[in-house]
């Protein structure tokens with residue numbers, strides 16, 4: 005069997021197109037131009053690339069984008085003050101603090117992220133949004149797992165009644181993925197570094213999500229024939245070589261559909277961020 009390859013760019017384009025249409029509606033019906041503020045502290049080169057990419061995508065879709073650059077010497081209190089200002093700013097609907105924070109304030113990351121108004125928390129990391137996701141209320145959901153679900157929907161892949169297995173239990177991928185898949189009526193198992201007989205569990209999956217950060221860890225013998233394999237992992241194994249958590253070539257022989265790395269799930273994240281900015285704006289005006 006040779007799997008259908010789920011290319012992220014195709015789905016990202018569709019997600020962005022629908023966000024662009026929503027932005028137009030907000031402008032026309034509510035005279036509201038959604039605004040995103042991204043705070044970047046220090047000069048981490050990878051973070052600068054990500055922030056530029058977010059800014060560019062906002063511009064493409066007609067979303068107002070404000071990049072707040074703060075020096076690496078910024079104190080926790082200065083950063084909290086900036087977040088308070090943006091929380092109060094009516095022209096800003098979404099706020100994101102680019103991670104990682106510089107070493108001097110890294111230990112305060114949780115307190116800093118929790119200062120963001122939950123209605124503007126477009127990363128979906130605030131405990132209020134986590135709680136809403138768990139209880140099934142409308143929430144801002146972390147972009148990467150939300151993007152995976154959107155992709156499955158757009159690809160016409162049924163989730164209802166399926167056995168789903170997630171490898172990884174992080175707050176930004178594994179745990180939200182559990183709740184999103186469960187809300188779609190999948191029967192979900194979450195595996196992690198203490199799981200015994202991992203391959204036995206993963207072989208039960210109709211939908212297998214790998215989010216562990218271990219290059220090519222998931223081999224073909226861990227996959228049920230015909231499964232849908234979503235590879236969230238991004239692992240740099242050489243200066244210019246990225247691979248996922250799944251041994252792609254071998255897995256593509258046995259799966260029915262699979263995401264590549266690079267070029268798969270990674271491309272959905274910024275598109276979903278744009279969607280979250282629109283969702284935040286709508287939640288704020290009760291639309």
Ligand code: NAD
Pocket residue numbers: 148171172173174175176177178195196197198199202215216217218236237238239269270271273
């Ligand atoms: P994390 O390090 O926070 O969590 C990894 C999880 O994998 C942990 O829960 C751990 O228990 C589990 N794990 C580790 N080794 C294991 C093993 N041998 N067997 C079973 N489980 C094991 O990672 P994260 O932040 O969730 O990210 C996971 C991967 O996804 C990384 O490669 C990261 O770069 C990638 N990622 C991609 C995007 C994107 O595409 N935009 C976003 C976030 C994360």
